[in-house]
Amino acid sequence: MTQPHSHIATMAPYALAQMAPPPGKALVSLAQNESLRPPSPLVIKAAAEALADGAAYPDPDWTALRHALADLHGIAADQILCGNGSLDLIGCLMRVYAGPQRSVLMPAHSYPFFRTASEMAGAAVVTAPEQEETVCVDTLLAAVAPETSLVCVANPGNPTGTRIPKSELLRLRAGLRDDVLLIIDEAYGEYCDDDKTRCWDMVEDGGCVVLRTFSKAYGMAGFRVGWGLFPAAVAAQLRKVMNPNNVPHASQVAAAAALGDQAYMRETCQITGTLRDAAHGTLQRAGFDVVPSHTNFLLIRFDSAELAQEVEAALIAEGIFLRRQQGAGLPHALRMTIGPETATRAAIARLIQWKTGGVV
């Protein structure tokens, strides 16, 4: 029988959230950092109309979407690439720049797909300690080795929810060799966007890419549209390894429509932030150790992995799915997406019940 490459045979599959509620229980899904609201009504209308064109292959160049992104963000349309989710773009970056004899450097509690994609490419993964579940530029710079080809930083981070200022990202970039590419993944960027945090200008020098997605603040995880701003030379290489026609036509049209309804997206972020901060306060007052978050989720730390596992299992028995974070080196922590208000309140009530009574 044909044997897989040894680096594939030895790697663990990417673990997605388990989401099968016990018999008779409704599913309360707070495990995948999806938006608490459906997409904008304009998105739903545009996508529905686009289905009529389904006989044709989609635009392989995402022309209308790229120009809409460029206009909105004041960036160059020809340096934008779109992916089947930002996962697609992360995979392409690894295929081009990681591989055997190369290593990918990331903070200790990084988004687990960075590791999976690096391993798929046959590269070694090196992690640098964080401080208080926050990216530490000093430890990252200290861990750079001759084999390092990529440094991946999600900002804000998942599953930590913490963020470092742009000045720290600039310091990181300045401390890296020219032949190391820095990936700044801003999947949750819209939740904490302001003029001082935008990193588009960091792409100009050629050593940095910035990734974003429609899956979170735009509420479009099911449409699978991610995008990024790339140095022209990096974009040219990525195009060689991309699947052609990677983003369906209806998804491209829907994403462009979402950009046209900024008010809806901003309102989603505002509702999410209000609910998140209230949830943080309630949990903290009940004695939980909650990491301050800039995203649509909260990380709750327990005294041990066993305790986190116990709480996770007790909630699952009620049909409520949070997610333990062993894949990100935080087996003692549960991540709770800020979902629709009733679901979020139900999860908080159960957590507090566990805390006060030891049972759920």
Ligand SMILES: Cc1ncc(COP(=O)(O)O)c(C=O)c1O
């Ligand atoms: C940090 C980060 N990057 C990328 C992604 C992938 O997003 P997409 O749905 O665009 O593939 C996620 C999804 O949870 C994420 O948390």
